[in-house]
Amino acid sequence: xxxxxLEDIVCVAQEGHFARAxxxxxxxxxxxxxxxxxxxxxxxxxxxDRSQHPIRLTAAGxxxxxxxxxxxxxxxxxxxxxxxxxxxxxxxITIASLHTLAxxxxxxxxxxxxxxxxxxxxxxxxETRTVEExxxxxxxxxxxxxxxxxxxxxxxxxxxxxxxxxxxxxxxLIPYAHASIADLQLDSADGPPIPYVGYSGxxxxxxxxxxxxxxxxxxxxxxxxxxxxxxxxxxTAASFGLGLxxxxxxxxxxxxxxxxxxxxxxxxxxxFEIRMFRSRNNTRDIVNRIWDAADQ
Numbered sequence: 001x002x003x004x005x006l007e008d009i010v011c012v013a014q015e016g017h018f019a020r021a022x023x024x025x026x027x028x029x030x031x032x033x034x035x036x037x038x039x040x041x042x043x044x045x046x047x048x049d050r051s052q053h054p055i056r057l058t059a060a061g062x063x064x065x066x067x068x069x070x071x072x073x074x075x076x077x078x079x080x081x082x083x084x085x086x087x088x089x090x091x092x093i094t095i096a097s098l099h100t101l102a103x104x105x106x107x108x109x110x111x112x113x114x115x116x117x118x119x120x121x122x123x124x125x126x127e128t129r130t131v132e133e134x135x136x137x138x139x140x141x142x143x144x145x146x147x148x149x150x151x152x153x154x155x156x157x158x159x160x161x162x163x164x165x166x167x168x169x170x171x172x173l174i175p176y177a178h179a180s181i182a183d184l185q186l187d188s189a190d191g192p193p194i195p196y197v198g199y200s201g202x203x204x205x206x207x208x209x210x211x212x213x214x215x216x217x218x219x220x221x222x223x224x225x226x227x228x229x230x231x232x233x234x235x236t237a238a239s240f241g242l243g244l245x246x247x248x249x250x251x252x253x254x255x256x257x258x259x260x261x262x263x264x265x266x267x268x269x270x271x272f273e274i275r276m277f278r279s280r281n282n283t284r285d286i287v288n289r290i291w292d293a294a295d296q
Contacts, residue, residue, distance in 0.1 A: 010068055047064055105274060173269060
């Protein structure tokens with residue numbers, strides 16, 4: 001038994017639906033179902049009544065989930081206390097970042113900061129999380145900074161009394177395709193289907209691309225041939241000729257000149273900001289110095 005299983009059952013209890021809970025947990029529905037079954041085997045009792053919709057807890061499940069909530073809370077409190085004691089005596093900072101930014105932008109940023117304020121140890125965490133989870137990590141001081149692309153409209157409002165944010169860079173989202181793909185005619189709703197390489201639904205880039213092409217005339221012609229969470233995987237798929245893809249310019253330029261991967265001209269590209277977030281309650285000296293030194 002591990003802590004994730006307890007978080008799984010609590011999430012299913014909250015959602016009453018495996019598909020929605022799986023989306024929140026960033027795993028497939030089948031994987032979530034297997035983990036719940038493993039937990040029930042460990043507990044020696046059925047915890048969910050799957051015959052009802054929405055799914056409900058059994059009597060044993062209700063008692064188990066109440067205890068699970070306490071265990072989860074106590075586990076995180078213990079970890080926070082241990083981390084706080086460990087971090088008091090050192091200058092190491094932890095940066096949570098979108099995976100795409102962690103590959104190139106964050107190392108470049110840390111290098112610049114070392115030149116400005118001197119070397120400091122840093123740990124970079126690049127995981128698939130929701131914005132809410134990233135912000136929660138900041139408020140609990142499990143991480144010192146969160147680096148992200150500009151949050152898409154409709155995402156969680158940022159409480160400015162709790163969090164600070166600043167622009168530390170810029171990027172562009174540009175359509176690319178392999179040279180072998182014929183003229184795409186992106187100015188028209190009419191025409192042949194367009195092979196498309198997209199982002200998984202929970203990825204930040206998925207929301208940014210969706211906003212960008214929401215009103216595009218060619219959108220009904222897109223036929224998804226490949227989908228991935230990471231921009232690196234999407235770039236590679238596009239470079240193999242699997243379809244049209246919207247990529248951060250920095251992701252493409254980091255690989256140097258690729259003669260087979262061409263920009264598609266036209267209005268369907270956009271610039272966006274790279275932002276740094278931190279909790280106002282995090283007053284460590286090293287955190288303040290980094291914050292002051294981080295600029296565009």
